[in-house]
Amino acid sequence: MTESVAVPDDDKITKELLLVAGVVVLGSIMSILDITVVNVALPTFQSDFKVDAYSTVAWTVTGYTLALAAIIPVTGWAADRFGTKRLYMTAITLFTLGSALCATAWNIESLIGFRVLQGLGGGMLMPLGMTIMTKAAGPHRMGRLMAILGVPMLLGPILGPILGGWLIDVASWHWVFLINLPLGLAALVYAARILPQDAPEPSESFDFIGMALMSPGLALFLYGVSSIPAAGTVADAEVIVPSLIGAVLITTFVLYSFKPAHPLLDLSLFKDRNLTVSTIVMFLFAGAFFGALLLVPTYFQQVRGESVLKAGLLVAPQGIGAMLTMPVAGMLADKVPVGRIVPVGFLAILLGMFGLSQSSGPDTPYWHLIAWLFVLGLGMGSTMMPIFTSALKTLKAHDVARGSTLINVIQQVASSVGVAIMSVVLTNHLKGSDAVSAATALADAERDGVAPPSWAAETAQKLGDAFQATVSGDMASAFSSTYWVALGIIAVTLIPVAFLPRKQEESPLADGEERAPVVMH
Numbered sequence: 297m298t299e300s301v302a303v304p305d306d307d308k309i310t311k312e313l314l315l316v317a318g319v320v321v322l323g324s325i326m327s328i329l330d331i332t333v334v335n336v337a338l339p340t341f342q343s344d345f346k347v348d349a350y351s352t353v354a355w356t357v358t359g360y361t362l363a364l365a366a367i368i369p370v371t372g373w374a375a376d377r378f379g380t381k382r383l384y385m386t387a388i389t390l391f392t393l394g395s396a397l398c399a400t401a402w403n404i405e406s407l408i409g410f411r412v413l414q415g416l417g418g419g420m421l422m423p424l425g426m427t428i429m430t431k432a433a434g435p436h437r438m439g440r441l442m443a444i445l446g447v448p449m450l451l452g453p454i455l456g457p458i459l460g461g462w463l464i465d466v467a468s469w470h471w472v473f474l475i476n477l478p479l480g481l482a483a484l485v486y487a488a489r490i491l492p493q494d495a496p497e498p499s500e501s502f503d504f505i506g507m508a509l510m511s512p513g514l515a516l517f518l519y520g521v522s523s524i525p526a527a528g529t530v531a532d533a534e535v536i537v538p539s540l541i542g543a544v545l546i547t548t549f550v551l552y553s554f555k556p557a558h559p560l561l562d563l564s565l566f567k568d569r570n571l572t573v574s575t576i577v578m579f580l581f582a583g584a585f586f587g588a589l590l591l592v593p594t595y596f597q598q599v600r601g602e603s604v605l606k607a608g609l610l611v612a613p614q615g616i617g618a619m620l621t622m623p624v625a626g627m628l629a630d631k632v633p634v635g636r637i638v639p640v641g642f643l644a645i646l647l648g649m650f651g652l653s654q655s656s657g658p659d660t661p662y663w664h665l666i667a668w669l670f671v672l673g674l675g676m677g678s679t680m681m682p683i684f685t686s687a688l689k690t691l692k693a694h695d696v697a698r699g700s701t702l703i704n705v706i707q708q709v710a711s712s713v714g715v716a717i718m719s720v721v722l723t724n725h726l727k728g729s730d731a732v733s734a735a736t737a738l739a740d741a742e743r744d745g746v747a748p749p750s751w752a753a754e755t756a757q758k759l760g761d762a763f764q765a766t767v768s769g770d771m772a773s774a775f776s777s778t779y780w781v782a783l784g785i786i787a788v789t790l791i792p793v794a795f796l797p798r799k800q801e802e803s804p805l806a807d808g809e810e811r812a813p814v815v816m817h
Contacts, residue, residue, distance in 0.1 A: 315490050320425035322483045323384070326391060326476055327418040331360070332456025333463075333472050334411075336593040336608045340469045345404040346740075350594070350726070351523075351719035352404060357590065358518060359408045361712045363415025366511040368704050369560050371423045373502050381491040384424045385484060390417025392480025398473040414473075423704070428491065455615075457593060457608030464604040506560030509549035514709060517542025521716045565699050573795045574687035575703055577638070579710040580789040581683070585645065585676060587714025588652075588782035589614065591722060592669070595775045599658055599768060613666045617673020626681040634682040635798035641678030642793055645786055648672030653779035658768035686796055721781050725774035730755050731766040732774075 334356060342353045375383050394414025401407035463471040520539025523532070530536075553559040566572045592614075596607035621641075628637055651668035687703050726732050734755035741748035756763045 317429060319384075319483070319487050319490050320429050322479065322486060323388060323421040323425050326388075326479050326483065327421045329456050329459070330391075330395075330414070330418060330476065331357075333460035333475075334360070335590055336457045336460040336597075336604050336611075337464055337469050337472050338590075339594050339597045340464055340604065341404065341407065344469065345407070346743075347404050348736075349723055351716070351723045354590070354715050354719040355408045356404070356411050358712045358715050360411045360415040360418070361708050361715070362515055362518065363412045364419035364708045366507075366514070367416050367419035368423055368708070369701050370502070370507070371420045372701065374420075375424060375427065377502075380424060380428060381487065381493065383420065384428065384491065385487050387417045387420035387424060388480055388483050388487065390414070391421065392417070392476060392484075394418075395473040395476035395480065399470040419708075423701075457611045458605070459608070461603065461605030461608030501558060503556050503558060503560040506549060506553060506556070509545050509552065510560060513542045513545030513549060514712075515542070517546065518712055518716050521713070521720065561702050561705060562699075563702075565702055568690060568699075570690045570797060571687045571699055571703070573792050574683050575706055576792040577789055577796065578683050578687070578703065579706055580785055580792070581642075581645075581679065582707050582710035583714030583717065584782040584785035584789070585672075585714070586711045587716075587718035588649065588779055589672070590715055591718060591775060591778060592652075595656060595772075599656070599771045599775065610662065610666065611669065613670040614673040614676070617670040617675075618677035619673075621674050621677030622681060625678045626685075629682040629685040633796075633798050634686040635793075635796035637682045638679050638686075638793055638796055639790075641675045641682075642786065642790060644671055644675030644678065646675075646783065646790075648675055649779060649783045649786060653776050653783055656772050656776040656779060658765075658772045718778055718782065722774055722778045725777050726771065729767075729770035729774070731759060731763065732770050735763075735767045 338350075338353050338356065341347070341356060342350060345353075347353050371383070378386075391414055394410055394412075394417055397410040398407060398414060401410055459475075460472050463469075463475065516538040520535050520537070520542060523534045523538070549560075550563065553561060553563050566575070589611075592611055593604075593607040596602045596610050597604065602610070625637060625641070648668045648671035651671065652665070655664045655668055684703065687699065734752040737752035738748045738756060741752075759766050
């Protein structure tokens with residue numbers, strides 16, 4: 297990407313650098329906060345839009361993250377073609393417009409569509425912001441740069457659920473998106489005044505064929521997976537057809553990607569052992585961890601009957617734990633082999649996820665849940681930065697940017713797959729309970745002002761005074777079973793973790809050469 301920011305390249309944090317950092321941090325806050333703010337609103341979407349399957353509602357998250365994954369590879373080419381400042385302002389505009397449209401959604405399908413548009417803008421904000429800051433700061437201030445840009449990444453998991461819960465409680469779910477309008481307008485004005493004019497230098501040709509294969513392939517495959525609970529079986533046409541078409545498109549992309557000089561995703565980089573091992577670790581970890589944690593606010597609301605705001609406050613300890621360990625792990629990754637750091641983080645994650653699976657009952661003391669979420673956060677903060685560092689550390693200079701693109705796309709896909717899988721597991725367990733199905737049918741009938749189905753009334757009458765307790769117990773059991781699935785995937789991840797480097801390896805970069813930044817959402 298090409299950007300000339302007028303900041304002196306010395307060892308001091310200057311006023312000019314802080315002004316540029318302000319632009320980037322504001323854009324990052326919008327993108328990262330939005331992901332966590334929306335998570336606590338999922339039960340509200342399900343009730344307000346009268347959606348039966350939780351897996352359908354989860355597409356408001358999956359669609360957004362898929363859009364992020366689709367746009368990140370395009371960002372580098374587009375910045376060279378159109379200019380970094382111009383593209384950054386375009387990304388802010390897309391994100392803000394998508395937010396405004398989300399607030400006008402009339403059903404779950406329209407909300408998912410507008411979330412995709414929002415994700416196209418949000419997906420460009422972080423990589424473009426990292427490029428702007430890297431050029432402005434120079435190699436001597438990269439450590440402090442990462443500390444500055446780490447602020448929204450660390451605060452997002454803490455403030456997002458709280459802000460989302462407060463907005464829904466005092467206003468409505470619409471304000472989860474409307475809050476982005478003043479932020480977006482401020483960011484546009486700020487960027488226009490602070491960032492210098494563009495000097496675009498078109499270089500690589502864009503891989504249109506790769507884009508046409510990969511993006512719809514991923515979307516179709518995940519749509520098929522997410523349709524399993526609604527269909528009731530894997531053998532349904534609504535599941536098989538999109539999944540099969542998506543798999544064919546993805547396979548075709550993999551075979552095609554070795555032909556163009558500048559493919560959308562450079563899969564030849566997997567010849568690097570560290571990149572391959574780190575990517576496998578990251579894919580399994582991100583899918584299990586983020587897929588399971590998405591369900592935590594829903595557990596507090598549906599099983600424990602808490603408000604959206606209190607659910608957000610109860611989830612905050614996970615973000616606090618990550619905030620404590622992530623800076624330390626990032627610093628250690630430059631001095632200690634990641635194969636000695638990541639296993640410690642995974643032990644914390646295994647312990648926290650096991651505790652969560654055992655503590656998701658309808659009457660579990662909250663301090664138990666808070667403690668396990670905090671432990672999960674400690675583990676997450678100890679793994680993310682070292683894994684990314686290991687993936688890129690041994691790549692040659694001209695491969696680092698492409699490696700960063702590749703691993704970020706895979707991270708986003710892993711999160712989307714994890715959300716889909718965990719939603720499918722939860723939905724199927726909930727559907728397997730007669731008491732939960734009866735309670736849902738009775739609530740729907742009462743909401744719509746119609747007579748309840750006879751089977752639902754008979755189930756409630758049969759259980760008598762134990763009906764509500766049975767419903768709560770079965771729902772808690774469904775969440776616990778879902779956490780067990782996540783725990784199993786994380787346990788399997790220990791196999792590739794064992795292959796992470798346990799000896800310090802020299803970077804192939806020449807002295808004075810600048811390493812491309814790691815971009816994370």
